[in-house]
Amino acid sequence: xxxxxxxxxxxxxxxxxxxxxxxxxxxxxxxxxxxxxxxxxxxxxxxxxxxxxxxxxxxxxxxxxxxxxxxxxxxxxxxxxxxxxxxxxxxxxxxxxxxxxxxxxxxxxxxxxxxxxxxxxxxxxxxxxxxxxxxxxxxxxxxxxxxxxxxxxxxxxxxxxxxxxxxxxxxxxxxxxxxxxxxxxxxxxxxxxxxxxxxxxxxxxxxxxxxxxxxxxxxxxxxxxxxxxxxxxxxxxxxxxxxxxxxxxxxxxxxxxxxxxxxxxxxxxxxxxxxxxxxxxxxxxxxxxxxxxxxxxxxxxxxxxxxxxxxxx
Numbered sequence: 001x002x003x004x005x006x007x008x009x010x011x012x013x014x015x016x017x018x019x020x021x022x023x024x025x026x027x028x029x030x031x032x033x034x035x036x037x038x039x040x041x042x043x044x045x046x047x048x049x050x051x052x053x054x055x056x057x058x059x060x061x062x063x064x065x066x067x068x069x070x071x072x073x074x075x076x077x078x079x080x081x082x083x084x085x086x087x088x089x090x091x092x093x094x095x096x097x098x099x100x101x102x103x104x105x106x107x108x109x110x111x112x113x114x115x116x117x118x119x120x121x122x123x124x125x126x127x128x129x130x131x132x133x134x135x136x137x138x139x140x141x142x143x144x145x146x147x148x149x150x151x152x153x154x155x156x157x158x159x160x161x162x163x164x165x166x167x168x169x170x171x172x173x174x175x176x177x178x179x180x181x182x183x184x185x186x187x188x189x190x191x192x193x194x195x196x197x198x199x200x201x202x203x204x205x206x207x208x209x210x211x212x213x214x215x216x217x218x219x220x221x222x223x224x225x226x227x228x229x230x231x232x233x234x235x236x237x238x239x240x241x242x243x244x245x246x247x248x249x250x251x252x253x254x255x256x257x258x259x260x261x262x263x264x265x266x267x268x269x270x271x272x273x274x275x276x277x278x279x280x281x282x283x284x285x286x287x288x289x290x291x292x293x294x295x296x297x298x299x300x301x302x303x304x305x306x307x308x309x310x311x312x313x
Contacts, residue, residue, distance in 0.1 A: 006057035015105050016072035019112075020052040024060030029216050032116035033066045033209060034109065034175060037089050037123065038081075039074025042197035044122025044189075047205035054206075055219070062218045065116065070109060073101070080126050090123075094178040110178045118151070118216055119186035121175045122205055125193020125299070129308065130262045132295040133191045133204065134159035138180050139235065147185045154215045155189060155208035156227025158263070159295065161313075164239040187212075194299040232293070234313055247296065247311040250275060250303045252283040258297055258310075265293050272310055275303070288312060 011019040033051075035044030048068040055064070069075050070089060077083045087102035095106030113119055125131040135155045137148035139162045152160040165180055166173060179186035189208065191201045207225050214224035236242050250256070258273035260266060266288040275284040292312030303309070 006060065008057045013108060015101060017067060017105065017108060018069065020066040020068060022052065022055050022057050022060055022064045024057055024062055026061045028062030029117040029218055030063040030065060030115060031118050031213055031216060031218055032112055033120045033122065034070050035067065035122040036069035036071055036075055037121065037175065038126055039071045040078045040080055040126035041124040041193065043124050043191055043201040043205055045069055046197060046202045047122065047209065050202065050206050051209055059220060060218060064213065064218060065112060067109065070105065078127065090174045092172050093175050109175065113175065113179050113184055114182055116184055119175065119179050119184055120209060120212060121186065121188040123188060123190050127195040128298060128300040130192060130194040130297050130299045131190040132159055132262050133157040134161050134295065135187050135189045136161035136163055137187045138163060138165040138176055140165055140180055144183065144185050148187055151187050151212050151215060153230060154211045154227060155187065156211060157189060157191065157204065157208065158231045160230045160233045162235040163242055164236050243311055243313040247308045248286065250305055250307045250309055253304050254278065254283050255301050256298055256303045256309060260294055260297065262294050262297050267291050
């Protein structure tokens with residue numbers, strides 16, 4: 001096995017991207033971590049930088065590559081999408097080397113995926129949404145799915161969500177799409193949001209990344225804390241019935257007044273919230289169509305027609 005000089009370095013890539021690299025003395029597995037794919041999601045970016053500062057390259061086998069801010073223009077504006085071309089980075093992987101700025105960034109990030117053995121993509125609810133802490137993966141079958149599921153368990157968030165992959169002919173999508181097509185195991189994580197970044201969430205992400213790195217044998221097992229077992233495991237079997245494809249959208253423009261909280265269970269017909277005009281007129285009362293648990297809830301008050309309000313699982 002080829003040996004290297006252990007190192008820790010920051011590298012500047014194109015289009016304002018920064019790559020944090022920790023390389024051990026032995027050439028082994030490469031763990032790739034993305035954060036800040038959306039510019040209004042902060043916990044992952046902060047956790048990645050902490051992890052970089054914490055780890056000693058002399059105790060690493062292989063490499064850990066981290067991009068703490070995948071969407072620089074969006075981050076500067078605290079926006080979900082790029083302020084240069086208006087595109088959502090999470091919807092344009094694998095990118096286009098001669099396309100718009102967001103497509104070119106996706107292309108660079110996809111090349112990093114190609115060099116890696118495992119991917120973690122860290123998200124949150126951003127400015128407008130509150131999302132249940134969860135880790136998820138694409139149900140691709142075989143050893144790859146088993147490894148992804150195991151990584152989600154190890155990450156230690158309350159919900160593990162195995163979702164159906166998109167049709168094979170799908171050409172663009174989130175980072176897990178090129179990972180799946182390249183055969184690179186990958187998970188994504190969500191935690192809170194609501195325009196916040198609290199210490200508890202940053203620590204949860206940092207500890208989760210350590211747990212997965214230990215599972216992969218990149219860091220010693222004793223380096224990672226023992227993580228709590230998930231409280232709920234969801235495995236979907238039908239893409240058309242996926243809860244992520246049936247998020248309830250607002251039918252009006254107005255003020256959203258929610259009555260429930262993320263992770264709260266509701267019965268069919270229970271009121272989740274109501275939409276009112278700026279003058280206080282009731283425009284719509286939003287009821288749960290079926291029993292379930294709220295895993296996504298709009299937090300911001302002002303909504304436009306078509307904005308997501310909630311999602312049950």
